[in-house]
Amino acid sequence: MMNYGRLEPKSQSDATESSETAKPVTKSKSKLKLLLLIAGITLIVASAVSVALAVSLRSKSSGGGSGSIHRQPTKAISRVCSRTLYQNLCVNSFLDFPGSLSASDKELVHISVNMTLRHVGKALYTSTDFNNMEMSTRVRSAYNDCLELLEESVEQLQQSLISVAPSGEANNNAQRVGSTDDVMTWLSASLTNQDTCTDGLSDAEEGEVKNLMQDKLKDLSELVSNSLAIYSSASDGDELGGIPIQNRRRRLMREYSGTEFPEWVSKKERTLMEMPAAEIQADIVVSKDGNGTCKTIKEAIKKAPEKSSRRFIIYVKAGRYEENDLKVGRKKTNLMFIGDGKGKTVITGGISVADHVTTFHTASFAATGAGFMARDMTFENYVGPEKHQAVALRIGADHSVVYRCSIIGYQDSLYVHSQRQFYRECDIYGTVDFIFGNAAVVLQNCNIYARKPMDKQKITITAQNRKDPNQNTGISIHSCKLLAQPDLVASNGSFQTFLGRPWKMYSRTVYLLSYMGGHIDPKGWLEWDGSFALDTLYYGEYMNYGPGGAVGRRVNWPGYRVITSTIEASRFTVAKFIYGSSWLPATGVAFMAGLSE
Numbered sequence: 001m002m003n004y005g006r007l008e009p010k011s012q013s014d015a016t017e018s019s020e021t022a023k024p025v026t027k028s029k030s031k032l033k034l035l036l037l038i039a040g041i042t043l044i045v046a047s048a049v050s051v052a053l054a055v056s057l058r059s060k061s062s063g064g065g066s067g068s069i070h071r072q073p074t075k076a077i078s079r080v081c082s083r084t085l086y087q088n089l090c091v092n093s094f095l096d097f098p099g100s101l102s103a104s105d106k107e108l109v110h111i112s113v114n115m116t117l118r119h120v121g122k123a124l125y126t127s128t129d130f131n132n133m134e135m136s137t138r139v140r141s142a143y144n145d146c147l148e149l150l151e152e153s154v155e156q157l158q159q160s161l162i163s164v165a166p167s168g169e170a171n172n173n174a175q176r177v178g179s180t181d182d183v184m185t186w187l188s189a190s191l192t193n194q195d196t197c198t199d200g201l202s203d204a205e206e207g208e209v210k211n212l213m214q215d216k217l218k219d220l221s222e223l224v225s226n227s228l229a230i231y232s233s234a235s236d237g238d239e240l241g242g243i244p245i246q247n248r249r250r251r252l253m254r255e256y257s258g259t260e261f262p263e264w265v266s267k268k269e270r271t272l273m274e275m276p277a278a279e280i281q282a283d284i285v286v287s288k289d290g291n292g293t294c295k296t297i298k299e300a301i302k303k304a305p306e307k308s309s310r311r312f313i314i315y316v317k318a319g320r321y322e323e324n325d326l327k328v329g330r331k332k333t334n335l336m337f338i339g340d341g342k343g344k345t346v347i348t349g350g351i352s353v354a355d356h357v358t359t360f361h362t363a364s365f366a367a368t369g370a371g372f373m374a375r376d377m378t379f380e381n382y383v384g385p386e387k388h389q390a391v392a393l394r395i396g397a398d399h400s401v402v403y404r405c406s407i408i409g410y411q412d413s414l415y416v417h418s419q420r421q422f423y424r425e426c427d428i429y430g431t432v433d434f435i436f437g438n439a440a441v442v443l444q445n446c447n448i449y450a451r452k453p454m455d456k457q458k459i460t461i462t463a464q465n466r467k468d469p470n471q472n473t474g475i476s477i478h479s480c481k482l483l484a485q486p487d488l489v490a491s492n493g494s495f496q497t498f499l500g501r502p503w504k505m506y507s508r509t510v511y512l513l514s515y516m517g518g519h520i521d522p523k524g525w526l527e528w529d530g531s532f533a534l535d536t537l538y539y540g541e542y543m544n545y546g547p548g549g550a551v552g553r554r555v556n557w558p559g560y561r562v563i564t565s566t567i568e569a570s571r572f573t574v575a576k577f578i579y580g581s582s583w584l585p586a587t588g589v590a591f592m593a594g595l596s597e
Helices: 012-018 027-061 077-081 087-095 105-130 139-165 180-203 207-218 219-235 267-274 296-303 565-571
Strands: 284-285 310-318 319-322 333-339 345-349 364-368 374-377 378-381 392-393 400-403 406-408 412-418 421-423 427-430 432-437 440-442 448-450 457-463 474-478 481-484 508-512 540-542 559-562
Touching: 077 087, 077 219, 077 378, 087 105, 087 219, 105 139, 105 207, 105 219, 139 180, 139 207, 139 219, 180 207, 180 219, 267 333, 267 374, 284 296, 296 310, 392 400, 427 432, 448 457, 457 474, 457 508, 540 565
Parallel strands: 284 310, 310 333, 319 345, 333 374, 345 378, 364 392, 374 400, 378 406, 392 412, 400 421, 406 427, 412 432, 421 440, 427 448, 432 457, 440 474, 448 481, 474 508, 508 540, 540 559
Antiparallel strands: none
């Protein structure tokens, strides 16, 4: 099968340039000190928690003995580890961890997250030692991605650890305790982070830094996967987002109690999403002509507070903004960007994998700070299809909302990287895998435009990369329109267009009540590589319509289904799939909580 997608293309010029070594890039000392401090504190906190728990557990065991002379797992360890994908690692890691041999099933949940946090924190701490080593541009890009992703994982695992603390344990951060939905999201995102990091390194050329990093990352994905499986099975009585996972008991679905849309945001924020930009009292106004607070978006982000508990508004006036490395970092929470409209306020860029960086690093705009919101603007990557992967917008921010925006690119336009996301009334343009990633995301009332690709390419709308059956992730496309751009229409059927293809083993994508134009191939879906993932993926279609909506000639893969049950279909609505009852309604973005109004 011709590879025109996720794997980064190699050409003769690629091989020549990528072999050149970049000069060591010395990050600011303050940044490195901060990373070291974060990782150090993480290890201290995790160690303190583990010691406290171990003392508690030993006090419960008879005589205080551990009985670990023969390193035999207890029944609780064997039972808990039997639910994981990496059982030998699970057993051995528990045997090496203080207190595990006298722990109950529930206490092992806490221990599992704790020891995973310690391993990730140690990997972050020791990986900073490689910063001043010589490495190529591509390896440097992958290395920097890994530091960022490990740092995010540390925070996600810390939040999870606090939330799964056994009842009776002291908790000095009660305000940060998350629900079952939250912990599932954080652990799922942490696993996605490890996967993104290792993918970036695997695509880079061989060398000392790559080898050293791969050694530091050894077993991290498996440890997070085990923690996710253990927590998921221990949370049997709780709602986990209606995830149809093989061999998992059905969970009762809670009913959505809202009216118009989910409860991510307050009534005030709901008003902000509909209010004319001129009437909004913005905290910062960005204007290229100097008639605002800042001239650049990067300067506005820098001025925004960290860990803000209130909505902080940045109004970006009409203009074309091209700024390198434009990102709302994880500490910049609750930022809302308001533009003057699609095509008027344009955030653009021209970085692609042809520049010897990772796909993750190509985004014209990226956001990881929780509570990110954007309305009435365009995000664009203007490089053509010949440059392959080139992201216009990447989001890994939990509880994010994108409303009335355009996302324009060719391959990999919209990177829905991780956590919970909602898109409403957006226009999304692309060719290959142009909606991809591993978030729990719903796109509603959006226009999804297929563009003319390069010769011999096939158009694939989605490439969902759920790696683990316990991740609460997937792409839900609800009440949208799948349309063809004029250049594609003019090609007279020369290019096939598919609804998606499976990037990873448990890829999950559904289309609900959406219009499908005649450009959609009757087969519907495209293989990634032979029979890979065809029996483990979950691809579904529910009551779609239009010339391309007929399902009579669809693929007959084991993992594909025509959904006929409203109960099954409703599992991928806002209220059920991204837990709308807890965050979305407050945004003020209109949405359907269920299948229809």
